[in-house]
Amino acid sequence: MSEFSYIARTEDGSRKEGLLEAKNYNAAAEMLQNKQLVIIKLSERDASFDFMGPFLERINTSVDKFKNSIPLTTIVFFTRQLSTMFSAGLTVEKSLYFLSQEEKNQKFKKILNNIEKSIQRGSLLSDALLKHKGTFSNLYISLIKAGEVSGKLSETLEELSLYLETVEDTQRKVKSAMYYPIFILLFLDIVLFATFSILIPQFASVYETLGSELPAYTTMLVDFGEWFNNNLFSVLSTGFFTFIGLWIFTLTDTGLLIKDRILLRLPILGKLIEQNIMAKFSKTFGILTGAGVSVLETMQLIGRVVDNRHYELALIDASKNIENGLNISAALRETGIFPSILLQLLSTGEETGEIDNLALKASTFYTKQVNAIVDRLTSLLEPLMIILVGGVIGFIIVVLYLPIFHFGSALAF
Numbered sequence: 001m002s003e004f005s006y007i008a009r010t011e012d013g014s015r016k017e018g019l020l021e022a023k024n025y026n027a028a029a030e031m032l033q034n035k036q037l038v039i040i041k042l043s044e045r046d047a048s049f050d051f052m053g054p055f056l057e058r059i060n061t062s063v064d065k066f067k068n069s070i071p072l073t074t075i076v077f078f079t080r081q082l083s084t085m086f087s088a089g090l091t092v093e094k095s096l097y098f099l100s101q102e103e104k105n106q107k108f109k110k111i112l113n114n115i116e117k118s119i120q121r122g123s124l125l126s127d128a129l130l131k132h133k134g135t136f137s138n139l140y141i142s143l144i145k146a147g148e149v150s151g152k153l154s155e156t157l158e159e160l161s162l163y164l165e166t167v168e169d170t171q172r173k174v175k176s177a178m179y180y181p182i183f184i185l186l187f188l189d190i191v192l193f194a195t196f197s198i199l200i201p202q203f204a205s206v207y208e209t210l211g212s213e214l215p216a217y218t219t220m221l222v223d224f225g226e227w228f229n230n231n232l233f234s235v236l237s238t239g240f241f242t243f244i245g246l247w248i249f250t251l252t253d254t255g256l257l258i259k260d261r262i263l264l265r266l267p268i269l270g271k272l273i274e275q276n277i278m279a280k281f282s283k284t285f286g287i288l289t290g291a292g293v294s295v296l297e298t299m300q301l302i303g304r305v306v307d308n309r310h311y312e313l314a315l316i317d318a319s320k321n322i323e324n325g326l327n328i329s330a331a332l333r334e335t336g337i338f339p340s341i342l343l344q345l346l347s348t349g350e351e352t353g354e355i356d357n358l359a360l361k362a363s364t365f366y367t368k369q370v371n372a373i374v375d376r377l378t379s380l381l382e383p384l385m386i387i388l389v390g391g392v393i394g395f396i397i398v399v400l401y402l403p404i405f406h407f408g409s410a411l412a413f
Contacts (some may be wrong), residue, residue: 002021006032006037006043010037010038011036012034026043029042069107069134070108073162073168073169076165078158080154082096083158084094087293097116111210115132125144125367127143139165139305146291160376170370170374188388188393191393204226217401221399236392260310272373275369275370276366277311278339279367282342284298284301285356286360290356296319299319311337314335315335317334321334327347341365345358
């Protein structure tokens with residue numbers, strides 16, 4: 001049996017895509033036709049192990065993000081304007097034309113022009129956005145696709161713009177809170193560099209002249225300062241190539257999984273990442289299921305949205321369990337990583353038929369949790385930075401000046 005991916009149209013004109021197993025291409029086509037589906041695209045999936053494919057895709061996405069870095073504020077404003085124009089009765093093509101004419105950011109203007117040309121050639125908006133994954137996130141593209149499939153693109157654009165405004169507000173709070181710690185860390189780096197490259201060598205020459213035995217801590221610090229000064233280029237180049245090596249490793253499936261699991265175990269930050277994933281999952285699940293997208297397709301799309309390999313693999317397992325007959329909440333519970341509050345809400349939604357609304361309520365809850373953690377984190381950063389800087393500088397001063405007091409007391413006797 002071979003696995004085929006397909007894109008088709010239903011009798012009412014809705015777009016449908018998914019996977020199916022069949023003996024050959026003709027058998028797959030016949031299965032779709034028996035379901036009264038009009039085939040748009042049907043292709044056999046390559047089941048062989050592909051290591052380089054995902055790796056190269058992540059490399060290309062990272063390069064694209066670097067080349068076409070667009071501020072979130074610009075994306076939010078564009079989405080809000082597109083939602084307003086589309087709701088007013090303008091076509092997507094016309095809306096994009098007017099927005100590109102008014103756009104001041106030249107990079108984004110060029111992207112909008114490319115999207116408009118793709119739509120003129122017959123592409124859907126989601127397919128046109130897919131060519132610019134460095135600019136538009138998986139979440140953005142997935143929700144647009146859901147709006148097109150359900151025929152509720154206007155409502156989806158409105159939901160998306162509200163969600164992005166919330167994300168922008170959270171990011172603004174984090175950035176404003178991070179300015180002070182970043183300044184302190186830069187100041188600390190400069191102090192340490194000056195200490196090990198200038199101050200410690202001078203102290204070493206003074207202590208050598210005095211010819212007295214130094215305390216162990218001072219000897220270690222002086223030796224490290226001399227080593228650092230003599231191997232500065234090697235230290236910087238090793239640090240640079242280590243960073244590049246780790247970055248490339250995290251673009252592989254294994255490296256990405258290890259990185260994401262480590263991040264989830266970090267104190268405070270790990271909780272923030274987890275709650276943010278739950279907010280994304282709930283929001284996307286609510287919008288997609290509310291738009292009429294099938295559960296399996298919803299899970300497939302969310303797997304690309306959560307931006308965490310650990311949760312992505314869990315969602316793949318949950319999808320298999322759903323295919324085997326488990327309901328949504330039970331399948332997610334089997335993974336062992338989804339919180340009980342979310343599972344209870346989804347279970348209630350399955351019983352009442354309001355799973356999309358309850359998922360959106362869960363998203364609101366987790367978004368508030370994210371904001372609360374951000375507020376707590378930012379309130380802790382300032383005193384922690386002061387303690388860190390004071391501790392490091394204080395330690396260096398004590399270790400360097402301790403021999404001077406020792407020599408002074410020795411001379412007094």
